[in-house]
Amino acid sequence: MATAYVYDFGEGSREQAELLGGKGANLAEMTRLGLPVPPGFTIGTDACRVFLRTGAPPSALADEIAEHLAGLERSIGRRLGAADDPLLVSVRSGARFSMPGMMDTILDVGLNDTSVLGLAAASGRERFAWDSYRRLVQMYGATVLGVPAARFEEVLTRYRRRLGVADDLGLGVGELTEIVGEFRRIVREVAGEEFPQDPREQLAGAVLAVFRSWNGERARVYRRREHIPDDLGTAVTVQAMVFGNSGRDSGTGVAFTRDPGTGRPGVYGDYLPDAQGEDVVSGVRDALPLQNLERLDPFSYERLIAVLRLLEAHYRDLCDVEFTIERGRLWVLQTRVGKRTAEAAFRIACALVDEGTITWAQALARVDGRQLDQLTFPRFDTQADGAPLAHGVPASPGAAVGAVVFDVAEAVRRAATGERVVLVRPETRPDDLPGMIAAEAVVTGRGGKTSHAAVVARGMGKVCVCGAADLDIDVEGRRCTGADGTVLEQGATVSVDGTAGTVYAGALALVPSPVSRYLETGVRSAGVVEAVARFLEQADAVRRLHVLANADTAEDAARARRFGARGIGLCRTEHMFLGPRRPLVEDLILARTDADRRLALDALLPLQREDFTELLAAMDGLPVTIRLLDPPLHEFLPDHTESALRLARARARGEEPEPRAVRVHEAIERLHEQNPMLGLRGVRLALTIPGLVATQVRAIGEAVVARVRAGGDPRAEIMIPLVATVEELRIVRAEVERVLAEVGQAAGTPVHCPVGTMIELPRAALTAATIAPVADFFSFGTNDLTQTTWGLSRDDAEASFLAGYLERGILDVSPFETIDRAGVGRLVDLATREGRRASPGLRIGVCGEHAGDPESIRFFHEVGVDYLSCSPFRLPAARLEAGRAAVVTATDADSR
Secondary structure, eight states: OOOOOOOEGGOOOOGHHHHHHHHHHHHHHHHHTTOOOOOOOEEEEEEEHHHHHHOOOOHHHHHHHHHHHHHHHHHHHHBBBBBBSSOOOEEEEEEOOOOOSHHHHHEEOOOOOHHHHHHHHHTOHHHHHHHHHHHHHHHHHHTTTTHHHHHHHHHHHHHHHHHSSSSSSGHHHHHHHHHHHHHHHHHHHHSSOOOOHHHHHHHHHHHHHHHHHHTSSHHHHHHHTTTOTTSSSSEOOOOOOOOTTTTTEEEEEEEEEOOTTTOEEEEEEEEEOOOOOOHHHHSSSOOOEEEEEHHOOOOHHHHHHHHHHHHHHHTSSSSSEEEETTEEEEEEEEEEOOOHHHHHHHHHHHHHHHHSSSHHHHHHHTHHHHHHHHTSOEETTTTTTTTOOOOOEEEEEEEEEEEOOOHHHHHHHHHHTOOOOEEEESSSOOHHHHHHHHHEEEEESSSOSSSSHHHHHHHHHEEEEETTTTTTTTTTEEEEETOOEEEEETTTTTEEEEEEEEEEEOOOOEEHHHHHHHHHOOOOOHHHHHHHHHHHHHHHHHOOEEEEEEOHHHHHHHHHHHHHHHHHEEEGGGGGGGGOOOOHHHHHHHHSSSHHHHHHHHHHHHHHHHHHHHHHHHHHSSSEEEEOOOOOOGSSSSSSHHHHHHHHHHHHOOOOOOHHHHHHHHHHHHHHHHHHHSOOHHHHHHHSSHHHHHHHHHHHHHHHHHHHHHTOOEEEEEEOSSSOOOHHHHHHHHHHHHHHHHHHHHTTOOOOOOOOEEEESHHHHHTTHHHHGSSSSEEEEEHHHHHHHTTHHHOOOOOOOTHHHHHSSSSSSSSSOOOOOOOIIIIHHHHHHHHHHHHHHHEEEEEEEGGGHEEEEEHHHTTOEEEEEEEGGHHHHOOOOOHHHHHHHHHHHHOO
16 A cells, blocks of 8 residues: 555644644644634655655655645635635644744745736735735745845835835835835846746645755754754645735734743733734734734634633643634634743643643653753842843743843854853844854844744743843844943843843842742742642652762752752762862872871871761761762872973072972872873772771761761761772772771771772673672762763863764764763663672662753663762752653553
């Protein structure tokens, strides 16, 4: 049976998004629900994948399109591009995952020099017909024929200025007729061919242009950011046109079933009379609040509200709905589960649970740790002095400070150097996406809550203020002027408050967010704080993974405990040797005799004991895993070049360098390594420097004794780093147990500390079965395990080629950001299974950066890791993700 590539709207459902794309699947679903959807058909993603693979559409596609187009013409009673009363269609992209504005759309396909006259006669509105023709030539020329969009914009700008009108509504029939002629001359000049007059040629060209747009620059940039696979392809929807630009009794809009910025219930959206949908999305004209439609057209408003209620009940989520009113008749053009801010995501999911619409398991699947992190970012002090430079629409909440830039290239360039920037534009277009990604915030002079800038910024979690009309933006002059006359040149600092919709000159003071205050104090309040608190409670109740903290000081430990840590999974003792204590480590390195070494270690012992005592007190009753010294000793010495220059300068002045400085430099020379990451560090230090392990373990043991005598419940654990062979672990473990026994005997209090190892070398993972019987626990150090598995240095890779690999699609995501399942993940899985087979009671944790990454946490849940350990500030998100991993994995298992 031949493969089918084209499907009428009535043939599909929302479950077929992989085949029909999100847009096509939802159009099919709304058609099945009996909503007023203009008829049409969808070309499936299979056809696009053939095109991407071979460079040509499937051979049968043209015939299938012709067959379905004939059916559409019969159902409507009009023919595509007919001379008297023409059928016109829109051609739109529709990928499996929403990519707003990232691919191409062509409207009004079917108009030509003849059918435009028929449309004018049939509608009785000549201006509307020529405006539609102008739009087609402009879109088709830019999208299909590759004419720079700026060429068309220059013409429109010249006509508006000549007539002294603010927007295209001020252009009459005469001007529009002339503009169409100019547009066609531009097409002929730039593309080297005439604008096609055959409606079917227009349709075929538009379909292929949408296929090609899947690999357009902005689409590829968006997919990389959102981790959308490159091989999915896009569907194409061909739909009968309805016209919001056919007079004052017509219009177009975007509506949300709830506020996507705050999550509050109620009518939310924009409406633009006498306009097509692209006018709302682009922000070229300022839209009206949706509530105004109730006054302008009460009947259509009432029908729209009924549609919104039905769709939210059916999809059981916030819905984003595009609609058109044509001469008083409501049409629904599209719906999708709406993009929302982090605050809205938590509040909407909570509200839907309370309404009995979804379960808590379903709610947990709808929020994520990155959104929770966004809610902990600081906000501006609301008591700040001074009037704002501009007011606008609060399109995406948050606070951002940065240097003003007016073009995408400059935003990307400055951001690449580490500078924080704010992108300021009259309005944004899809091609501005790289600049939006680079910027901390986006400000536009035009547009509303549903403009391109607002929708994309919300999806990315970027601060955004739209429609700041009192800000005069001069892109060419690279400056903007506030209503009070304040001029900001490019590079000037501004503060953008996306929650209040305000822009201030200079840098405002920041204060903790309400969610941050809750995490620090435990005090709950209504709104988003209450929603977050409930989500964390639910996640804690269902998660299997324990969540611990990486903490090196009592202060960090106390904060971690407030943030919900169930212990410390990694205390890095090397951090205790920095600052004023560094000279003591230098003494250890410079020691030439056992006696000198003993003196240095004896000086460190009480300091370490005090550190460990405070740490155990802060985490009383919870495990504290203390890693013995890991980095190479040269890291505690001055920089080699600085040391050499210091000695050279002294000798150049005729001075004799200090003896200690000479000895330190000699030690630097002696300890220098070509690749320190793979050199004398970790367990190798413990086996090479006499007394080092004994001193650290004695400090731990004596801290345990001190806490027991104080009435505490210390639960210290000792981790030996960088083990590659079981013999290393066996020797050092024996030393640990000997010292602990000595401490316990001297104190009259037995001291028992579990002893485990950090798995951060491929050999350790591959020989886990031999190491496990000698270890009480494994903790995967995924940072170093990734480096040693990939054979690269993280710092060097990120500074040189890694960005290029991501740009070229060699990697979908950095292996240091998300666990490399195929390589590093396979080692983790193997070591977990073989380690537990050899030692059934073996506890297994992860303490690398991946322990705070949402996608990685799900992997660790799947392979059976017992606990995660991450930095204190990542704890809330890790708790949430651990809960999500439990419910998502269970849901996947049930579906199988």
